[in-house]
Amino acid sequence: MPSLPRMTAALTLNTHPHIAAIPAETWDALGDGNPFTTHRFLHALEVSGSVGRGTGWQPLHLTIEREGRIVGAAPLYAKSHSQGEYIFDHAWAQAYLRAGGHYYPKLQCAVPFTPASGTRLLSPDPDIRRSLLAGMTQLAERGGASGVHVTFCTEDEADLGADAGFLPRVTQQFHWFNRGYASYDEFLAQLSSRKRKALRKERQRAQDFGGTIRHLRGDDLRPEHWDAFWRFYQDTGGRKWGTPYLTREFFDCVQQTMRDDVLLVLAERDGRPIAGALNFIGPDALYGRYWGCVEDHAFLHFELCYHQAIDHAIAHGLARVEAGAQGEHKLARGYLPAPIHSLHWVRDEGFLRALADYLDREREAMGDEIEALTDWGPFRKQG
Structure with missing residues (x-):
């Protein structure tokens, strides 16, 4: 045209x-x-x-x-x-x-x-x-x-x-809104007693997967992290869409020009990345975009994608977390329509x-x- x-x-x-x-x-x-x-x-x-x-x-x-x-x-x-x-x-x-x-x-x-x-x-x-x-x-x-x-x-x-x-x-969509919380516990205090207890239990079970969770930004991101995340993305994209939308080269471009704009939440066990959630950082919001894993662990998806995102938003004074399309399961975790x-x-x-x-x-x-x-x-x- x-x-x-x-x-x-x-x-x-x-x-x-x-x-x-x-x-x-x-x-x-x-x-x-x-x-x-x-x-x-x-x-x-x-x-x-x-x-x-x-x-x-x-x-x-x-x-x-x-x-x-x-x-x-x-x-x-x-x-x-x-x-x-x-x-x-x-x-x-x-x-x-x-x-x-x-x-x-x-x-x-x-x-x-x-x-x-x-x-x-x-x-x-x-x-x-x-x-x-x-x-x-x-x-x-x-x-x-x-x-x-x-x-x-x-x-x-x-x-x-x-x-x-x-x-x-x-x-x-379902978004989490920061009402000036000083901590995750202060956010939890706004929930009903039953929901508060359920989320504490969920986070504990997720964090007991036998490894560590890291937040990576900027120069902390290395090519090996993107190699790992590409494996995660291919698994999720293959199951959801048949063929992943993004190419491997896209993540190399992000490393070169946007590494300060992203937060990679990475779960590692025995020194090996097993799951990750990729977020983009805006002036007033954290945008959850992609998740994937090579091992299944109870509630680890919710921990990396939703709870860790809330932790980051509170720590950095962001007004909200936008966790992507669909998913009424987000409601129970404090994300509102x-x-x-x-x-x-x-x-x-x-x-x-x-x-x-x-x-x-x-x-x-x-x-x-x-x-x-x-x-x-x-x-x-x-x-």
């Missing part, structure tokens, strides 16, 4: 098949520090072959220029499938096909393989963000894509997109109307579910 012509007398919208064509300092200056929308993360996906030719994720990043200066940007991909998105639209694709249309290609404004919310329309100017959305729809119309999907965006972006004619969608926002637009007006009706009903049901799950959570009821 070619670059779009001048949008107005003042603004020019361009597309870029490689993020390397956009200066890193320019891209990052438009963002909010979220690790997943940094130039270095998106570049790592591309140079490692995790996205690009043959993956179904073809980069088509947008920039808006004013007088030769980039004033807005968005991570954008042409998609030939719906894998690796975590805001599920497989049923929409099937319905579109039954109606005689072609759902693919579609345009996806997102971070590949990353169910973590953050800014998608990179500009402090609301008018520029609206122009980015308008540019995406123009690109879909001219390039033959069925529509545009902006996933894991912020609530403000969802409101702005709804005003611009996109359909807002609300799903949910949180709304997740996305925006959707399709070119076919009839399908768009049907989708609007579906999403209206889904949002109402999701609101009821979030309220019920929150009430069902492990925290002590306030009198």
